[in-house]
Amino acid sequence: MKTWFSLLLSVLLIAGCGTNTKENSQGSEQENKKNLEKVTVVLDWTPNTNHTGLYVAKEKGYFKEEGLDVNIIMPGEAGADQLVASGKSQFGVGYQEGVTQARIQGVPLVSIAAVIQHNTSGFASPADKNIITPKDFAGKTYGGWGSPAEKSVLDSLMKTENADVEKVKIINIGDTDFFTAVKKDIDFAWIYYGWTGVEAELRGEKINMVYLTDYSEKLDYYTPVLTTNEKMISENPDTVKAFVKAAAKGYEFAIENPDDAADILLKAAPDLDPELVKKSQEWLAPKYQDDAPRWGEQKLEVWENYASWMYENGLLEKELEAKKAFTNEFLPE
Known part of the structure; x- marks a missing residue:
């Protein structure tokens, strides 16, 4: 009986220590978080x-x-x-x-x-739109988000090929998804290749890219x-x-x-x-x-x-x- 009681007492003591250790650990973690x-x-x-x-x-x-x-x-x-x-x-x-x-x-x-x-953005378009260089923007519809910089960037790129930005129709598509917009309202848009371009690859949708940095050093921001x-x-x-x-x-x-x-x-x-x-x-x-x-x-x-x-x-x-x-x-x- 005495042996059984001693064993039970030992188990309870060990369990108690474990609980205290756990509580101490949680307490110190909370304390550390307080100090952050x-x-x-x-x-x-x-x-x-x-x-x-x-x-x-x-x-x-x-x-x-x-x-x-x-x-x-x-x-x-x-x-x-x-x-x-x-x-x-x-x-x-x-x-x-x-x-x-x-x-x-x-x-x-x-x-x-x-x-x-380096700037990894550029103007993307479905391959069948045949927009290969900035001069091909003429006569097309661009979908943007309403920043004045957009027209200036288009103008800068188009000037390198003696093309006129006034021949581009610019509309605001807001947050509309690129893949949805190019099937409905627009011919090309400004994207980050690392996200939307990669998504096009995964979808098996061929796109052409006109990168800003290919036409202007000043646009490598x-x-x-x-x-x-x-x-x-x-x-x-x-x-x-x-x-x-x-x-x-x-x-x-x-x-x-x-x-x-x-x-x-x-x-x-x-x-x-x-x-x-x-x-x-x-x-x-x-x-x-x-x-x-x-x-x-x-x-x-x-x-x-x-x-x-x-x-x-x-x-x-x-x-x-x-x-x-x-x-x-x-x-x-």
């Missing part, structure tokens, strides 16, 4: 492979390692640039064009890293970029540095491990098409850093070139102070 600095990063659009590095940094604990508890949110009606500029979100995903226009208007947005090193505002930089530089360091690690992981990175994105956004995400991630992996010495690095000449193009085309009221629009100082060495 909460910050928000707002996307420019719904989750896609431009954002994979952020989801990797969150899932693999890179943000946590840098002392951050990062919440990734959708832009909503306000838009990412406005939320970041106002300080409602500490960080965001934006574009060189948006940052440039904001700064001209006195809005203190700053680009802190280039997500993709950074799209997308990670952004913050001047107040964050001046008052919380350590937070900015921590965020960029973790994000860089996330994108570096995506470069080296596109398949695993795609799985992480799909876990965060399960409604996405797995085949598209996998294929897009594979296509984009070498494009993130490309020929730059490190992921995220930005060049002054790229900012100056695009701003001067915008100014020459009447898209800016004055010239940009390019040095203040971006910084490489928070990138890891």
Whole structure:
């Protein structure tokens, strides 16, 4: 009897220790979370492979390692640039064009890293429309989203072949899907090949691409970029540095491990098409850093070139102070 009682007591003591250990572990985890600095990063659009590095940094604990508890949110009606500029979100995903226009208007947005090193966008059309070069835009219908820059970009490309942009019918298709729009209302649209172009491949739909960078060096701008505002930089530089360091690690992981990175994105956004995400991630992996010495690095000449193009085309009221629009100082060495 005594032996049985001793054994029971031992079991209860061990179980009690296990419970305490579990409670202690949960308690310390909650304590650690309390000690993390909460910050928000707002996307420019719904989750896609431009954002994979952020989801990797969150899932693999890179943000946590840098002392951050990062919440990734959708832009909503306000838009990412406005939320970041106002300080409602500490960080965001934006574009060189948006940052440039904001700064001209006195809005203190700053680009802190280039997500993709070169502009991978261009004008796409179904192959049977026979739009091979910019001169073929004449007599066709372009579907856009209503930005004044669209007509200027079309004009710049068409001028290289002595074609007239006034011969292009431009309509606003808003958020209409490319594949739907080209079957109904339009002949061509502006897309990112890494997503919509890859989707066309998977659908077996042949498209022709007229890439901006094939016709103008000044249109090789950074799209997308990670952004913050001047107040964050001046008052919380350590937070900015921590965020960029973790994000860089996330994108570096995506470069080296596109398949695993795609799985992480799909876990965060399960409604996405797995085949598209996998294929897009594979296509984009070498494009993130490309020929730059490190992921995220930005060049002054790229900012100056695009701003001067915008100014020459009447898209800016004055010239940009390019040095203040971006910084490489928070990138890891």
